[in-house]
Amino acid sequence: MTLFHKVLLGFVGLAAMLPLIGVPQYWLYTLTIGLYYAMLASSWSLLVGYVGRISFAQAAMSGLGAYVSVLTGMYLDLPVIPSLLLGVAAAGVLGLFIGWLTLRLHGAYLGLTTIAFGEILRITVTAEHQLTQGSRGLQVRPLIEGAGPATYYYIFLAAAVASVLLMLLLLRSRIGLFFQAIREDEDGTASLGVNVTLWKSLAFGCSTAFAGLAGGLYAHFVQLITPSMMSMQEMGYVLAMAVIGGFSNVVYAAFGGVLLQILLEALRELGEWRLAVFGIIAILMLRFAPNGVFGWLENLLKRKG
């Protein structure tokens, strides 16, 4: 284990202690939201960083997971867990389908197609207001009746850690190697007998399934969802988190999500300027430190250690 890995584990350990050492509820709430973004940003980096396919539908997929979970709960009277799983399945299956449909597209063409899918999802959720209450938003039952902030915090911490570990497991397997080979060169990968069609679609589906899980949990935590969670602005926020953390690595991206959410709250006096500053930082990162804050940190510690 490198020094950097120890530092990361230290962060996670510290995170697990926070409720015990009397961190105010307000901060637990903030961190819980941060963990939601951690899941979302790392699911996005799973696709962009490893398979080299850019999707702008990730926020919409999180929203899909949320709405499917909430609506199946409301209209089919399902308990929370099965409805959450249905949300994950819906996002995963739609992602698989989009991944398959867009196999031949790359770069900006793929970006535009995913913007279109994301926006169609958002518009549909907004338009079907008999079902979803449109932009007024939908009341959602809690994940656990009467649970306090610490409980939610632990659930999100566990979910985020589990998601990232699952992603790492996938990426360390031979499938992860196929993903990266595809990112480098599709024809070259196919020439070696790797089923590019299958793995490209599956990568899309996995990434959106994780986004769907994040969205479903988020819905039952904040207990009010609106279509704005599916907007391109929200997508931009996720992108900034992944880029600032480091989009080439699911772990960096996850930490980027938490980091930005913490900063967002800590710098409240700055008002709207915070988001503009995040945009500037994301731009500078892309240009000068493409591995993000945590990639830079890992390098730094490697040289020291």
Place this chain on the structure above:
Amino acid sequence: MQPQLDISNLSKSFGGLQALKGIDLSFQKGELVGLIGPNGSGKTTLLNIIGGYYKASGGAVTLEGHKTDGLAPSTLARLGIGRSFQVTKVFKRLTVLENMLVGALADWRLSRSSARDKAHGVLEKLKLTRLADSPASSLSGGQAKLLEFGRIMMLDPKIVLLDEPFGGVHPELKRFMYEKIVEWNEAGATIILISHDMGSIFGLCRRVVTLSYGDIIADGDPETVRNDPAVLEAYLGDHHAA
């Protein structure tokens, strides 16, 4: 005897341009064939159709008695067709070893540790062991060509398609690659070699096929093809004929 690979009346057009004009060719198991022709004569296009990267506009490719029409490149690779690319397609941000593992691991029956052992074996033969853990982006042009070679060796292909494997390669490395090609061929693989390097073609191959503007203008043993006036004309152009 049924040919291992049979190409019949194969044509390919890109918009108005006819890159292949209905060619017939067949290859027996264990042949070592050179494929030559001027720039743009359709050599790479032919390889791309055999490998499943392009769809033919007409005609058929038959592999061991089965039409390959509609099969994906990855499926054809699994059926035993290995290839290299004119413009090297190594995975730059993966290590040399990882590059080697991709093809082996595509076969799920092979465990990761045996794939690794096999890769190390091949790397050693190619004298690339020292670079196993370096990113492929750090390789020289010649080393990248060798790595592509090695990746194909990992597949144990029945048919090997090589598109300009010597492009930009140092003479010493080139001799090393000749040995590998012969070794491969002696182990039973059919080899189709595209090159503009006539020394290599005529030194290695027992049969040479010449393409010009999408047509086969010569097919036979090296001596005959070398002295064929049509081949000379294709290479040297009209002013020579006139």
Place this chain on the structure above:
Amino acid sequence: MTLVAIAEQAANGLIISTFYALIALGIALIFGVLKIVNFAHGEFYMLGGYSCYLAVTLLGLPPIFGVVFAVVILMAVGVLVEQTLIKPIHTGKVDRPDEYAIMITFALAIMLLNLANSVFGPWPQSPAPVSRGIVEFGELIIPGDRLSAAGIGILLIVGLLLILRYTWAGKAVRAVSQDRAAAETFGINISRVSMLSFGAGAALAGAAGALIGPVFNVVPAMGAVPAIKAYIVVVLGGLGSIPGAIVGALILGQVEVFATILIPDTNRALAYKDAYGLVVLILVLLVRPQGLFGKPERRA
């Protein structure tokens, strides 16, 4: 539906098309020369709206100068962005150029949007339009602000086409769009053409924002919807194709206006109005990614 109503819808569609074309032409110009899709185009458009607001409402200039002001400002913004963020793509200074180009312009969009939110606040502003009142063509009634904005828009489009056709700079732009390498061997300064095209593309977006801002409202988020329409238009016409952008805009304008009429449940029809074009975009990219006028991409 009466004949007048149909004519009115068609005229509305044409006016909308003009705006779409103005924005889309910038995207097409930039894609043609630089082979990147500018995902911040909607925010350039928004900045055009605010430039106009600054000039007209705060400085008290006549509205037409608002448009000129916006063009100048956005030209400068475009050149600045090209020099600092886009140029490194073509000089081999970034690791993953494809992904970088997409993400950097998307991040720029977020940054500009939030910057506008911070500086101007989320409240809508409405600078004075170039002209007010209504214009009557027989029974056909069209609001003057829209008509004048569309008129100026058409002038700008025609001007751009003339520049591309007859000036040396325009020819250089077309040469680079068609074949970068060949253009370079003919001694065209690619990096100057790139800078110019990006600046001109941004200026077109700025002009559109300045023209349309007063008709609707100037708000930080105003760029999102028109930008997406413009992407649909350029994809429909073929990414990078100038005539494609114009034809695409004409088609989308009519499709939107009439698709809304054809669906019986009007509330639903309106709610889905912005989705029709997106479906078109997906279908075009899946079935014919080169669009109506583009060249197919060549596989390595």
